[in-house]
Amino acid sequence: MDSLQNLIPETMLPDMMFYVFAGLTLGFGILVVANPFSRNPVTSAMFLVLAVISMAGLFVLLHAFFLAAVQVIVYAGAVMVLFLFVIMLLDIKDEQKRKIKKGFLLAGLLSVGTIAGLFIKGLHATRLDAHPSPTTEGDTALLGKLLFGQYVLPFEVVSVLLLVAMVGVILLSKKDLK
Amino acid sequence: MDWNFIIFSAVKIAVVIGVVQGMVAYAVLAERKISAWIQDRVGPNRTAPPFAKHIPVLGRLLTRLGMFQPLADGLKFMFKEDFTPAGVRKIYFFLAPAIAVIPAMLTVAVIPFGSVLGGQKMVIADLNVGILYTFGIVSLGVYGIVLAGYAANSKFPFLGGIRSSAQMISYEISMGLSVIPVLLIVGNLNLGQIIGWQAQHGWLILYAPLAFVIFLVASFAETNRLPFDLPEAETELVGGYHTEYGSMKFALFFLGEYSNMIASSGMMVTLFFGGWTLPFWGLDHPAATLVSGIIHILIFLVKMAAFIVLFIWVRWMFPRFRYDQLMDLGWRRFLPLALVNILITAIILWMRA
Numbered sequence: 001m002d003s004l005q006n007l008i009p010e011t012m013l014p015d016m017m018f019y020v021f022a023g024l025t026l027g028f029g030i031l032v033v034a035n036p037f038s039r040n041p042v043t044s045a046m047f048l049v050l051a052v053i054s055m056a057g058l059f060v061l062l063h064a065f066f067l068a069a070v071q072v073i074v075y076a077g078a079v080m081v082l083f084l085f086v087i088m089l090l091d092i093k094d095e096q097k098r099k100i101k102k103g104f105l106l107a108g109l110l111s112v113g114t115i116a117g118l119f120i121k122g123l124h125a126t127r128l129d130a131h132p133s134p135t136t137e138g139d140t141a142l143l144g145k146l147l148f149g150q151y152v153l154p155f156e157v158v159s160v161l162l163l164v165a166m167v168g169v170i171l172l173s174k175k176d177l178k
Numbered sequence: 179m180d181w182n183f184i185i186f187s188a189v190k191i192a193v194v195i196g197v198v199q200g201m202v203a204y205a206v207l208a209e210r211k212i213s214a215w216i217q218d219r220v221g222p223n224r225t226a227p228p229f230a231k232h233i234p235v236l237g238r239l240l241t242r243l244g245m246f247q248p249l250a251d252g253l254k255f256m257f258k259e260d261f262t263p264a265g266v267r268k269i270y271f272f273l274a275p276a277i278a279v280i281p282a283m284l285t286v287a288v289i290p291f292g293s294v295l296g297g298q299k300m301v302i303a304d305l306n307v308g309i310l311y312t313f314g315i316v317s318l319g320v321y322g323i324v325l326a327g328y329a330a331n332s333k334f335p336f337l338g339g340i341r342s343s344a345q346m347i348s349y350e351i352s353m354g355l356s357v358i359p360v361l362l363i364v365g366n367l368n369l370g371q372i373i374g375w376q377a378q379h380g381w382l383i384l385y386a387p388l389a390f391v392i393f394l395v396a397s398f399a400e401t402n403r404l405p406f407d408l409p410e411a412e413t414e415l416v417g418g419y420h421t422e423y424g425s426m427k428f429a430l431f432f433l434g435e436y437s438n439m440i441a442s443s444g445m446m447v448t449l450f451f452g453g454w455t456l457p458f459w460g461l462d463h464p465a466a467t468l469v470s471g472i473i474h475i476l477i478f479l480v481k482m483a484a485f486i487v488l489f490i491w492v493r494w495m496f497p498r499f500r501y502d503q504l505m506d507l508g509w510r511r512f513l514p515l516a517l518v519n520i521l522i523t524a525i526i527l528w529m530r531a
Contacts (some may be wrong), residue, residue: 077317
């Protein structure tokens with residue numbers, strides 16, 4: 001009975017799961033943009049859903065259950081369904097035939113490279129032995145207090161930003177303004 | 179890893195999935211019988227295996243009640259030719275039924291269906307964000323229907339899929355917001371703790387009746403049941419998203435729909451009607467003996483069955499909504515109502531504190 005328990009120590013399991021979920025996230029992410037088998041936008045969107053769900057798995061490993069649940073509800077459950085909705089209503093046959101242009105490829109690589117550079121610089125700046133403060137570990141009440149206490153201004157600014165985007169869309173979609 | 183935990187969890191998962199599947203089969207029978215009684219018909223009353231007529235009274239009674247009908251239905255679905263129409267998108271055509279069933283089964287994992295039985299908590303996963311988990315999984319259920327509509331590669335299923343994605347997203351918001359007053363009152367996301375609170379203070383339906391009404395209507399829309407079964411409105415869309423499906427694949431959509439119905443019945447019982455507790459005969463404490471543990475599970479099942487009957491009864495009593503009425507109801511009536519409900523609950527709690 002104890003053989004497996006000795007074989008895999010308790011602390012190693014989260015590490016192993018991290019590599020599993022990180023690998024899945026990256027793999028699905030690559031399949032979103034460069035799927036060798038299909039250039040169907042719906043397939044890409046479905047792989048994005050899977051990438052988002054694997055990312056929720058990473059949050060669970062960090063004991064951020066609330067964040068994981070919200071990630072699935074908001075991104076996988078709502079945003080991506082709307083993506084699918086729009087993709088399905090578009091005429092996607094043109095999109096499948098379109099060739100990749102060199103300019104776009106260059107711009108894409110440049111922006112991804114910049115973000116990757118920022119991440120690597122950030123990783124180097126962090127001390128690896130520094131433990132994150134466990135105050136928000138899975139506790140929704142504490143998370144709420146932090147969001148509406150210490151970080152209330154950034155939180156509200158982001159909400160206003162989303163509101164601005166929404167008002168803009170409504171304004172653009174109205175053909176004749178009364 | 180704790181071996182006890184793994185073994186007991188595996189047993190619980192197997193039993194719960196088995197019970198849910200069985201309940202689906204008999205919910206279909208209940209649907210047919212109740213619809214028959216409402217329409218002054220008899221309903222299924224003659225399917226029986228050959229040995230049934232040799233059992234004195236019980237055999238005839240069970241046959242009359244149609245108790246063997248689900249078996250026959252299941253066998254029929256299994257042995258029908260599994261036909262794949264030409265021109266469908268094959269991968270999605272095979273994936274969609276599975277995606278429709280899996281979320282429905284996963285939702286059941288966090289619902290506490292009993293107190294304690296032999297030292298084991300009667301819930302598969304005692305998550306501290308139980309409700310959020312449920313909403314997360316429920317929100318994934320829409321993919322089964324959308325992909326089914328897309329896979330069919332023809333107009334009517336596609337329209338059904340598109341409709342369902344708009345409908346389910348709209349009502350998910352009202353559903354999520356309707357639960358917030360409950361969370362405000364209890365102050366916990368764990369479903370077991372919510373039941374514990376109700377055992378002490380009384381059922382939450384007394385504290386948040388409006389929340390219950392919104393939740394009930396939203397769950398009708400989320401499970402695609404009449405009066406909100408727009409995705410499969412047969413008079414407008416032939417058969418909706420599952421027009422091109424047959425045999426076991428079609429049965430899987432059925433299974434998904436009824437499992438969703440069972441899961442949302444379970445959620446309503448847990449959130450608003452005290453779960454496995456009853457306020458009298460001292461049935462509101464976690465069970466100390468095996469017998470009281472079983473009684474708790476039975477109480478939960480009876481409450482759930484009442485909701486399933488409600489689902490079925492409503493389906494055969496009310497006509498279908500028009501699509502714009504459905505959207506109007508979701509966005510312009512229930513959403514503001516749910517927001518006001520949150521505000522009022524918060525103000526009352528704040529004044530009391």
